[in-house]
Amino acid sequence: MASIALKPINEIALQYGIAQQYLIPYGSSIAKIDPILINPDAAKGKLVLVSSITPTPLGEGKTVTTIGLSQGFNFIGKPCIACIRQPSLGPVFGVKGGAAGGGKAQVLPMEKLNLHLTGDIHAITAAHNLAAAALDARLYHEQRLGDQFTPQTGLPRLNIDINHILWKRVVDHNDRALRHITVGVGGGVNGVERADGYDITAASELMAILALSDDLKDMRQRISRIILAHDIHGAPITAEQLEVAGAMTVLMKDAIQPTLMQTSENTPVLIHAGPFANIAHGNSSVIADRIALQQADYVITEAGFGSDMGMEKFFNIKYRQSGIKPSCVVLVATLRSLKTNSGKFDIKPGQPLPPEIAESNVELLALGCQNLSWHIANAKRYGLPVIVAINRFPTDSAEELDYLRQYALSCGAEGVEISDAFSAGGAGTAKLAQAVMAACEKPSDVNLLYPDEVSLIEKVEALVNTYGAKQAILTKQATEQLSALEKAGFGHLPLCIAKTPLSISADPALKNVPKDFTVTISSFKVSAGAGFIRAYAGNIMTMPGLGTLPAYRHIDIDDAGNIVGLS
Structure with a gap:
């Protein structure tokens, strides 16, 4: 995408009513936004929640569709902002190789998005590991000084139970060798020897806190409530009791600010937080949503994985806490992913496609469409209209596309439109945007799966x-x-x-x-x-491992100093 002319980020912001005083520039094409911009009484746009069928190794194109749909709204003259999560280095170097969308529907500069960005994930890593270090230090000093700890320090003894320390360390890489480790080896001045482990940074509670916080004050209060360990009597020990919550918040002070970037068609994108949907709630931040909804008529946000994962958690966790209500759900599907969901194949990443998937096969598609039917029903249970976006590939047959369209409508979809976001950008999602816009006008009210008060x-x-x-x-x-x-x-x-x-x-x-x-x-x-x-x-790993063919093998620097291999 080197030929794409990026606008200065302050121009992108100003077009959407964000004045210079609220921007913290990171070069010419990236800026953070001060959440002080949020006005609770400002007019609100409509939020569109993008989810998908059950994911497959082939990819469904959820991020491409999210970015493309935001471009599609702007293409038809409706101001729109996209809100997405920040990629973790774990998947970037392990599986995906990038998470910026693709083709004519991606966030730029994509290498900045995928690699460090404005440092939020590193800030979370530092804050998280500060608490881990503080916990081990307190354990060491209390054991070293014994009954003299309080007289010498003036601090109460926390009496940390070495067998009930909950707060592992984190790193933003896939590294299975760190799942189970021993710290303080040798004891003595090395600390207290004990079993420990690492999670990936996206699994840190701090990541979920960042995504769900209303503002800096709320984040500080949430961090204070984190339970790090239990004492020898079984009582919880919080970050506030350890007196580390304030310092953790200081390390995350700038991370509370969403990052503003732009798409390949100069549509604004807010990137903020990156909780995984299989081990956390899988959605970008409340703060980013509120800024976007205040500045645009439509906001497109993406929930991680399928509708049983990130979408469910959007409603039952994020909406429940924030009150931010979507007006429509978009389910992304592809012909080949539906065929894969038939269960007839065991496809691994990087393997060639079986001919039954690559070629036109309506019978196989019909079997896989049962998965789409389930996800449509699952989305509708929350009380919102559902639009199906067919992420089209060049090899897709007209016969299969027509079958899929009719099937989705028969299952209760409000509309079905093809997305050519990858190949055509906003022009390729204009009809999808119009269908979504019409669905957003339908009366709706969110139905949650359960009330707070049930057991x-x-x-x-x-x-x-x-x-x-x-x-x-x-x-x-x-x-x-x-x-x-x-x-x-x-x-x-x-x-x-x-x-x-x-x-x-x-x-x-x-x-x-x-x-x-x-x-x-x-x-x-x-x-x-x-x-x-x-x-x-099930067997859920909070520290992923690298596969036999990791994505980092293809990431490099060329002779001109350009990053290659990210996509």
């Missing part, structure tokens, strides 16, 4: 029922943790199911629309600062 087990059952499961099975550990969370006063919080994105169920091997299955919940963990309870279903 945690009822919330679990409500969620697994939406997957189509027969029942939820709780391990002994999960049952005990659920009871403890209720007794500790956390029963009112919503649930964040951590599960595979590769199936509607919690088993990645169960494709299409699984039937007659159960969901086993192995454990629960409260994220008191973020304001939800994680329920772990």
Whole structure:
């Protein structure tokens, strides 16, 4: 995209009513926005939530569609801003190779988006690891000084239980070797020897807090509530009790500001926060949404993975906390992804496509369309109109496209339009934008899956029922943790199911629309600062590992100093 002429970022901002005084420039094409710009009484635009069918290794083009749709609205003369998450270096170097969209519908400069950007993820890493270091230091000094700790320091003893330290360290890379480590090896001046581990930064509660905070004050309060460990009597030890919450907030002070960039057609994009949807709530920030809704008629935002993941969590976590209501849901699908969802193939990333997927095959498509039907019904259960966006590939047959259109309409979609965002940018999504705009005018009201006041087990059952499961099975550990969370006063919080994105169920091997299955919940963990309870279903890794053919193999610098291999 070197031929694309980027506008100075202050011009992009000014076109959407954002004055220079609210910008913190990072060069000529990137700027942060001061959230002080937010006016609670300002007029609000309409929010469009982009989700998809069950993801496959082939990719559905959700980000391309999100960016392209925002361009499509501007193409038809309707001011629009896109809000997306910041990519983690883990997927960038591990699987995707980039997360800026593609073709004529991408965020530019895409290498800046994918690599560090304005440093928010590094700030989260530093703040998170400061708390980890502070916890181990307190443990060391209390054990070293014993009864003299309080007389010498003036601080109360926290009596940290070495077997109930919850706060692992984080790094923004896929590194399976760090999942289980030993710290303080040798004891003595090295600290207290104990088992520990690393999560990827996107899994940090601080990432979820950043995405859900209303402002800097709210972020400070949320960080203070983080439970880092338990004491020897079982009582929680918070970041506030450790007296590290203030310093953590200081490290994240600039991270509270969303980053403004532009698309290949100079449409503004706000990038902020990057929680994964399989282990967190999978949506960009409340602050970015509020700024965008204040400055544009339409805002397009993307929820991670399929509608059973990021979309569900948008409603039951983000909407529940923020009150930000979408007017329409867009479900992205491709012909080849639907065929893959048929369950007839076991496709791995990088493998050649079976001919049945690459060629026109309506019978196979019809089988895979059951997955689309489930996701349409799942989106409609929240009370909003649903538009299906068919992300078209050059090899797609007219016969298959027509079948898919008629099928989606028969399943209750408000409209179905082809997206040619990759090849044609905003011109290729103009009809999609018009369909979405019409859907946004339909009367709607959000239906949540459960009220705050029902028990945690009822919330679990409500969620697994939406997957189509027969029942939820709780391990002994999960049952005990659920009871403890209720007794500790956390029963009112919503649930964040951590599960595979590769199936509607919690088993990645169960494709299409699984039937007659159960969901086993192995454990629960409260994220008191973020304001939800994680329920772990299946073998969910909070520290991914690199595959045999990682994306970093193709990323390099050419002789002219240009970055190559990101896409």
